[in-house]
Amino acid sequence: MNNSVIGLDIAKNIFHMYTFVDNKPKKKKLKRAELLAFFANYPVSLIGIEACGGAHHWARELIKLGHEVILLNARYVKSFVVGNKNDFNDAEGIFDAVTRPNKRTVMIKTIEQQDIQLVHKVRQGLVSKRTALVNQIRGLLSERGIIIPQGINQVRKELPLILEDAENDLTVMAREVFAEQYEKFAALDKEIKTQDQRISALCNSNALSRRFLDVPGVGPMTASIVASDIGNGKGYLSSRDYAASLGVVPGQHSSGGKQVYLGISKRGNRYIRTLLIHGARAVLKNCHNKKDKLSLWLQALIERRGFNKAAVALANKNARILWAMATRDKEYDACLV
CATH class of the missing domain: 1.10.287 (Helix Hairpins)
Incomplete structure (x- = not known):
């Protein structure tokens, strides 16, 4: 990791940065027209940016200048902001958040x-x-x-x-x-x-979205938006992490060693979650009288847990399958489901 770390709070016209120089905090306000020129002459640094409007554009531009850029989940950054909300406090919170080993990051989109x-x-x-x-x-x-x-x-x-x-x-x-x-x-x-x-x-x-079309319950709309969202899948450590980012995994309220699971968390990308669940419902409506492995699993699940929960379960499974296909660069294999 770069020794120089910067927290950058972006906006439409005025940008605020926070860093340490000679073990002393340094704050600087930059206009939109000045930003790239300033960082073009700045030593190569690790720059943290909160994932918000325009963040992907600025991340790509700063990477072109040789800097390492990390986009941070806005909900994660909020817990590091100390004191009242203002732009420099936000930049300082981003600076603190980007240095943490377990930070919640967002993949930079092309x-x-x-x-x-x-x-x-x-x-x-x-x-x-x-x-x-x-x-x-x-x-x-x-x-x-x-x-x-x-x-x-x-x-x-x-x-x-x-x-x-x-x-x-x-x-x-x-x-x-x-x-x-x-x-x-x-x-x-x-x-x-x-x-x-x-x-x-x-x-x-798109080669990735074409491969996604082989997954039951995934059509052009779901395939294309998931391909644009997941990229190569390297932004998520596991398939469960990706499913969790879409809010199709159970929420938890556990304590004292007792695991308590709730309904799905409904966090993250509501649009993709909706498409996955609608696609799953279409599969469930047509799985009766079929003898393949997936259909038999769905029939038993509907009998045991009901139609709606089975639809969410299949949406969860499909999210994990799509992540695996993206990260491993493989075709869909119904035998592995």
Whole structure:
């Protein structure tokens, strides 16, 4: 490890650093335009940065200058901040945290990994807008005594029929407004489909995500986002660590040598956890009457623990399988499941 250690608190425009020079603490404030020029002339150092917005970009840029950069989990850093919250105290907390042997780190993502995440985030935003629009349409129609059952497909089916029905109580203006809302709804559908196609293309262009597609319950969306999140898997010591980072392992409240396990922790990346569990549900719905090793295990698990817990168990298993495939650079082998 480098002898020179720096805690760097990043922001949009003003950056704060904390280090020791000649056994004395040194604090410095840097503007965004000054940051890279300053570190280009600074001795090679170990730089700790809290994993937040822009952290991966600055980590890549500082690595290009020859420095060693470690991204730290924000929850982990918080426990090292002493006193009131301010930028220099945050930088000092990062400095203390990055020197610990058991620090919680975050893998630095490449541009390609961030591109995949960009498409997924855009799609998430579009889906949220569509859901909000559908709920608004259903709510406004219910005020006029017109009820559409729950579900996006029901709105697709029923709204055009409602607009064509001349016998309901909708006024001319109301029909115009609901027609505009339906056009927005159709446009969002089209945008989401475009992003789905883009995700499929990204998945097929990435060697790791293509291998992930062989895992039961893993489709292009899950494969691509996990590939962008896990990288080569070296950021996690074990498959359980990766599953824990997604919140699909039991929480603990143990004391006095007595192990007490709770429900899943639900920490970490909610989006990936949701995709893994939805994929697992699809596998569970189709595992009956199958005689392969995985299906027999799932059938027994459903009988013993119920459908939902079996779905989470399979999501946990799949997270560990994906980690093993990434770290060992191997194909999926159903015989090892």
